[in-house]
Amino acid sequence: MSAVYELEGDLAAEMSLLGKRAREAAKVLANAGTEAKNTALAAMAAAVRANVETILGANAKDLEAARNANLRASFIDRLTLTPDRVEAMAKGLDDIAALPDPVGETLSSWERPNGLKISRVRTPIGVIGIIYESRPNVTADAGALSMKAGNAAILRGGSDSYHSSGAILACLQEGLRAAGLPETVIQAVPTTDRAAVGMMLSGLDGAIDVIVPRGGKGLVGRVEAEARVPVFSHLEGICHVYVDKGAETQMAVDIAVNAKMRRTGICGAAETILVDEAGAGDHLKALIDNLIEAGCTVRGDAAVQAADGRVEAASEEDWSTEYLDTIVSMAVVDGVDAAMDHIRTYGSNHTEAIVTSDEATAEKFLSELDSAIVLHNASTQFADGGEFGMGAEIGIATGKMHARGPVGLEQLTSFKYTVRGSGHTRPG
Amino acid sequence: MSAVYELEGDLAAEMSLLGKRAREAAKVLANAGTEAKNTALAAMAAAVRANVETILGANAKDLEAARNANLRASFIDRLTLTPDRVEAMAKGLDDIAALPDPVGETLSSWERPNGLKISRVRTPIGVIGIIYESRPNVTADAGALSMKAGNAAILRGGSDSYHSSGAILACLQEGLRAAGLPETVIQAVPTTDRAAVGMMLSGLDGAIDVIVPRGGKGLVGRVEAEARVPVFSHLEGICHVYVDKGAETQMAVDIAVNAKMRRTGICGAAETILVDEAGAGDHLKALIDNLIEAGCTVRGDAAVQAADGRVEAASEEDWSTEYLDTIVSMAVVDGVDAAMDHIRTYGSNHTEAIVTSDEATAEKFLSELDSAIVLHNASTQFADGGEFGMGAEIGIATGKMHARGPVGLEQLTSFKYTVRGSGHTRPG
Numbered sequence: 001m002s003a004v005y006e007l008e009g010d011l012a013a014e015m016s017l018l019g020k021r022a023r024e025a026a027k028v029l030a031n032a033g034t035e036a037k038n039t040a041l042a043a044m045a046a047a048v049r050a051n052v053e054t055i056l057g058a059n060a061k062d063l064e065a066a067r068n069a070n071l072r073a074s075f076i077d078r079l080t081l082t083p084d085r086v087e088a089m090a091k092g093l094d095d096i097a098a099l100p101d102p103v104g105e106t107l108s109s110w111e112r113p114n115g116l117k118i119s120r121v122r123t124p125i126g127v128i129g130i131i132y133e134s135r136p137n138v139t140a141d142a143g144a145l146s147m148k149a150g151n152a153a154i155l156r157g158g159s160d161s162y163h164s165s166g167a168i169l170a171c172l173q174e175g176l177r178a179a180g181l182p183e184t185v186i187q188a189v190p191t192t193d194r195a196a197v198g199m200m201l202s203g204l205d206g207a208i209d210v211i212v213p214r215g216g217k218g219l220v221g222r223v224e225a226e227a228r229v230p231v232f233s234h235l236e237g238i239c240h241v242y243v244d245k246g247a248e249t250q251m252a253v254d255i256a257v258n259a260k261m262r263r264t265g266i267c268g269a270a271e272t273i274l275v276d277e278a279g280a281g282d283h284l285k286a287l288i289d290n291l292i293e294a295g296c297t298v299r300g301d302a303a304v305q306a307a308d309g310r311v312e313a314a315s316e317e318d319w320s321t322e323y324l325d326t327i328v329s330m331a332v333v334d335g336v337d338a339a340m341d342h343i344r345t346y347g348s349n350h351t352e353a354i355v356t357s358d359e360a361t362a363e364k365f366l367s368e369l370d371s372a373i374v375l376h377n378a379s380t381q382f383a384d385g386g387e388f389g390m391g392a393e394i395g396i397a398t399g400k401m402h403a404r405g406p407v408g409l410e411q412l413t414s415f416k417y418t419v420r421g422s423g424h425t426r427p428g
Numbered sequence: 429m430s431a432v433y434e435l436e437g438d439l440a441a442e443m444s445l446l447g448k449r450a451r452e453a454a455k456v457l458a459n460a461g462t463e464a465k466n467t468a469l470a471a472m473a474a475a476v477r478a479n480v481e482t483i484l485g486a487n488a489k490d491l492e493a494a495r496n497a498n499l500r501a502s503f504i505d506r507l508t509l510t511p512d513r514v515e516a517m518a519k520g521l522d523d524i525a526a527l528p529d530p531v532g533e534t535l536s537s538w539e540r541p542n543g544l545k546i547s548r549v550r551t552p553i554g555v556i557g558i559i560y561e562s563r564p565n566v567t568a569d570a571g572a573l574s575m576k577a578g579n580a581a582i583l584r585g586g587s588d589s590y591h592s593s594g595a596i597l598a599c600l601q602e603g604l605r606a607a608g609l610p611e612t613v614i615q616a617v618p619t620t621d622r623a624a625v626g627m628m629l630s631g632l633d634g635a636i637d638v639i640v641p642r643g644g645k646g647l648v649g650r651v652e653a654e655a656r657v658p659v660f661s662h663l664e665g666i667c668h669v670y671v672d673k674g675a676e677t678q679m680a681v682d683i684a685v686n687a688k689m690r691r692t693g694i695c696g697a698a699e700t701i702l703v704d705e706a707g708a709g710d711h712l713k714a715l716i717d718n719l720i721e722a723g724c725t726v727r728g729d730a731a732v733q734a735a736d737g738r739v740e741a742a743s744e745e746d747w748s749t750e751y752l753d754t755i756v757s758m759a760v761v762d763g764v765d766a767a768m769d770h771i772r773t774y775g776s777n778h779t780e781a782i783v784t785s786d787e788a789t790a791e792k793f794l795s796e797l798d799s800a801i802v803l804h805n806a807s808t809q810f811a812d813g814g815e816f817g818m819g820a821e822i823g824i825a826t827g828k829m830h831a832r833g834p835v836g837l838e839q840l841t842s843f844k845y846t847v848r849g850s851g852h853t854r855p856g
Contacts, residue, residue, distance in 0.1 A: 027772075031796050104795070112817055116806060123798060125828050209828055230658060230829045251851040258853035344455075366846045367532070368459050370551060378544060378849030387854065388845070389540055400553050400637055400842040401658045402830040414828040417816070418794045421806030423679040425686035426815065 011191065015199045018154060018187055019207025022127045025184040026152035030124045034101040036179045037148055041097035044144065044175030048090040051171055055086055058167035059136065066160050079134045079161055089140045089168070092392065093175075096144045099391040102409045103150040117420040122413045124150030126209040129200045130394070131223060133215035134158035139168040142214065142394050143186040147176075149412035152185050154208065156200060158215075159192035197222075203229040212394050212407065217322075232407050234372075234398040236322040237267030237350040239380040242339040242365065243287065245279030246358030251377065252283050253290045255355050258379040260328050261294045267396055268351050268373075268383030271322055272329045274339045280307070280332050288330070296326050303332035319346040336361050340369055347371065349398045351383040372398050372405040439619065443627045446582060446615055447635025450555045453612040454580035458552045462529040464607045465576055469525035472572065472603030476518040479599055483514055486595035487564065494588050507562045507589055517568045517596070520820065521603075524572045527819040530837045531578040545848040550841045552578030554637040557628045558822070559651060561643035562586035567596040570642070570822050571614040575604075577840035580613050582636065584628060586643075587620035625650075631657040640822050640835065645750075660835050662800075662826040664750040665695030665778040667808040670767040670793065671715065673707030674786030679805065680711050681718045683783050686807040688756050689722045695824055696779050696801075696811030699750055700757045702767045708735070708760050716758070724754045731760035747774040764789050768797055775799065777826045779811040800826050800833040 029037075048055070059081040066076050102122050109119035128146045130153055132138045139157055146153040157165040165188060173183035189196045200208060201223060210230045213223040220233050241259050243252040259270035273291075275284050280303065288308045291298055298304070299314040311330070318329040319342070333339045336354070343352055353375040354365040362376040373383050383406070385393025390408030397403045403411035457465075476483070487509040494504050530550050537547035556574045558581055560566045567585055574581040585593040593616060601611035617624045628636060629651060638658045641651040648661050669687050671680040687698035701719075703712050708731065716736045719726055726732070727742040739758070746757040747770070761767045764782070771780055781803040782793040790804040801811050811834070813821025818836030825831045831839035 030798065110817065112815070116810065116815075118816060123828075248851075254851060254853050262854055262856075362848075366848075370458065371844065373845045373847065375847040376849065378847055378852035379854050381854040382544065382847060382849075382852065387540070387544075388546060389538065400551075404843060405845045415832060416799065417801045417833045419801060419803040419806055419810060420790075420794075421804060421810075423676075423682060424806040424810065425682050426690055426807050426809040428690075 011193060011195055012199065014190065015196055015204055018189065019127070019204030021184040022152040022154050022187060023207050025182040026124065026126050028182055029147065029152060029185050030103070030150050032150075032181060036181055037101065037150075038097045040175045040179035040181050041093050041144055041148065042175075043178035044140070044172050045090040045093035045097070047171035047174040048086060048093065048140065048168065051167065052083060052086045055164065055167045055171070056081060056083070058163035061163045062161050071160070075134065079136065079164070081136060081164060085137065089137045092137070092141055093144050096148050096392055099148065099409055101148065102413050107415060114424060115422065116424055119418045120415050121418055122410070123416050125412060125414045127152045127154065127207055128412065129154045129156070129208040129211045129229075131156045131197060131200060131211060131213045131215075131219065132158065133219060134161045135214075136161040136164035136168060138214055139165040139188070140172065141392065142212070143169070143172050145392055145394050145409060146412060147185055149409050151412060152187075154187050154189065154200065156189040156197060162192055198226065201227045201229070214395055230401065232395065232397040232399070232403045232411070234267060234348065234350055234396050236348040237269065237383070237396070238272065238320060238322050238346065238348040239268055239270045239351040239383070240272045240274060240339075240343050240347060240353070241270045241380060242274045242333075242336065242343075242352070242354045243276060243279065243283050244336060244354060244356035244358060244361055245276040246356040246361060247279060247283060248357060249283050249286050252355045253286050255353065255377070255379050256287055257290050257294050259353060259381055260291060260296055261326065262379070262381045264326055265324050266381065268380050269324065270328065270353075270380045272319060272331070272346070274331055274333045274342055275304075276336070276339070277303075277332050277334050284332065291328060296328050298328055298330055300330040301332060304330045322348070336365055340365065343369060343371070350396070351375070351380045353378060353380050372396070439621060439623055440627065442618065443624055443632055446617065447555070447632030449612040450580040450582050450615060451635050453610040454552065454554050456610055457575065457580060457613050458531070458578050460578075460609060464609055465529065465578075466525045468603045468607035468609050469521050469572055469576065470603075471606035472568070472600050473518040473521035473525070475599035475602040476514060476521065476568065476596070479595065480511060480514045483592065483595045483599070484509055484511070486591035489591045490589050499588070503562065503588075507564065507592070509564060509592060513565065517565045520565070520569055521572050524576050524820055527576065527837055529576065530841050535843060542852060543850065544852055547846045548843050549846055550838070551844050553840060553842045555580045555582065555635055556840065557582045557584070557636040557639040557657075559584045559625060559628060559639060559641045559643075559647065560586065561647060562589045563642075564589040564592035564596060566642055567593045567616070568600065569820065570640070571597070571600050573820055573822050573837060574840060575613055577837050579840060580615075582615055582617065582628065584617040584625060590620055626654065629655045629657070642823055658829065660823065660825040660827070660831045660839070662695060662776065662778055662824050664776040665697065665811070665824070666700065666748060666750050666774065666776040667696060667698045667779040667811070668700045668702060668767075668771050668775060669698045669781045669783065669808060670702045670761075670764065670771075671704060671707065671711050672764060672782060672784035672786060672789050673704040674784040674789060675707060675711060676785060677711050677714050680783045681714050683781065683805070683807050684715055685718050685722050687781060687809055688719060688724055689754065690807070690809050692754055693752050694809070696808050697752065698756065698781070698808045700747060700759070700774070702759055702761045702770055703732075704764070704767070705731075705760050705762050712760065719756060724756050726756055726758055728758040729760060732758045750776070764793055768793065771797060771799070778824070779803070779808045781806060781808050800824070
């Protein structure tokens, strides 16, 4: 692919220094206050707008290298910045400034019978490591979101966006300086050497508290397998729509087509549609017709194939495939329990929807399935921090620890307990 | 130490099977409902009471082996069960039954402008691995607390309590069966072979979601270093009391003596007392006198030594030593900022207290220090799930992820999002 930008000195020493600087910056930032953070975000947005030509010039260098390396068109599209995309990035920084500051928020508080007043209060996590592929805007989004939550960030973008990310980082650091904050609050790994990723995954001797990977299955899989620190991620979004016998046909069609086809490349896109055998007579043909009409290839089990000659045969592998494309797998199942069995067997615990007018069946599905997001009579494409009202997100997590579902500002915080007494000593 | 109880077959295969059974049991338990769980807990308590002689007989075997191996008296004390201690264990099970069920609790809910109703709902985590030393009561406490939170547990107790733990486990499994729940909800590693611990730390191929170690620094250190899954733990409790110039002397003395001396062996016991230089004239001598009078050895810096000839010289190592004994280190510092610097440099982010009548200084200490628990005018010995009103705890965590501070029922849960619509599809 593109060139590796080598460091002059010793990589391990440089990375260790990066970690130490981030840890120091996190201490300062943790107590910096909302105003300083918002001042920095506004100054970052202003710097991005003032330096649009510089950013586009840097992006042109990356694009030339990518074209010379014959990278695919979809890759080059993600890498490409335009004046509109740069403005959207600046707007994103303004939007993060407008979000409420989670740090210091009291999550709950109670008084003990002995009079001790206990509160659970949000704190920053510390240092977030963000490893991403070649969307240069992640530099701004992820760096700024981490910062607003009081955390220092260590960014490692794709080597193909090295110049673009560098130009954006310069604007972020200009914003930090303008607010009197250490520019080391947001740092980037100063090389494209892949060994640096391994060092980040080891946690840089305790300097990194959590890693957030943004990218394809290859990247996320490597991060999940190798990381020695917590990771907020999802490997795949094998999302399901289950059409119960109690569904209204038109609603089922609308939701299934939207869930699959609105945008096929996002993690919340449906990959499998399960149809209740008891309602298949009403729903199956309409679902197939409308999906095919919308441009979707349907792969089905025997029952689905029997309903329509255009349906291709699904293999066992199809049930666990995240197509991210205009392809859907479809199966007929024996009711909600069989649907949930299928989802537990083949799913990725990301997002699943049920369509039904039967409230009891819907509640069973919502209660018994253990996916990060479960929906009733709504499209899986709502699996998104913005749609949840979180304002901005850094990704979606399917793990059970700390962050689950959309990872927004709140999920980038930790908490502590404050206890207020009046000379309390513990008896006994 | 004591004998290793070897498995007949292949350890790796046995451990893998244990993990699979736990995962299956967790699925059943997750949807079992509060009544079944409480029925099981009551039946467990009844079984413990009915089998007190069997439990004491098994304990006698462990005790004989421990005495033959010349283990220390404090170790043998922790290992020893008596009729009272067995009754306390049964009472602990009844207490856990009486706690509210966290599973299914709505943590927050909101409606989006488009009418989608979103809720964040507590769910079990899945499978908890608990690795502990030779207190056999942890078998009952940890197994039952995990179960009430909807999780399956895999227990690995100290090899010296192998027979005692086995007899207690039999009672827990009797309780599970009585409630119609799988007895594999609580399992123990069927060998004392230490290789089994390494397998648990690897996560048993994804079967274990989190490890909770209960024991000394050696055990916790090994778990933290080797675990490939999340760990809820604290390596040390190097807890501080800072006596500000604004403290009332008597309150400072009461809190410092209680924090150090009430029980010296618990993780919330204070290990270092920091005295504000500006108030040292009022407080220092009284603190030293009362600590020594309570039976404590004081090791101090030059200023503390100058105040009282009985004070021994503290070495650099003392500031980062968790004595768990009747020894305290004391230093004079230049105000609250210097106290916080000292705590950040030498502490373990567990629990710190400030004594002062100056509210602004207290708030600064509570807000700026990033320890799991920070107290104002209260003893560090309140760092305890019971004292926090959590009912029961499995330990105290100092990490930033998921659980921090006392690890009770709520901390043994995860969450998911439920979304309720009326045919919602996502535009655009």
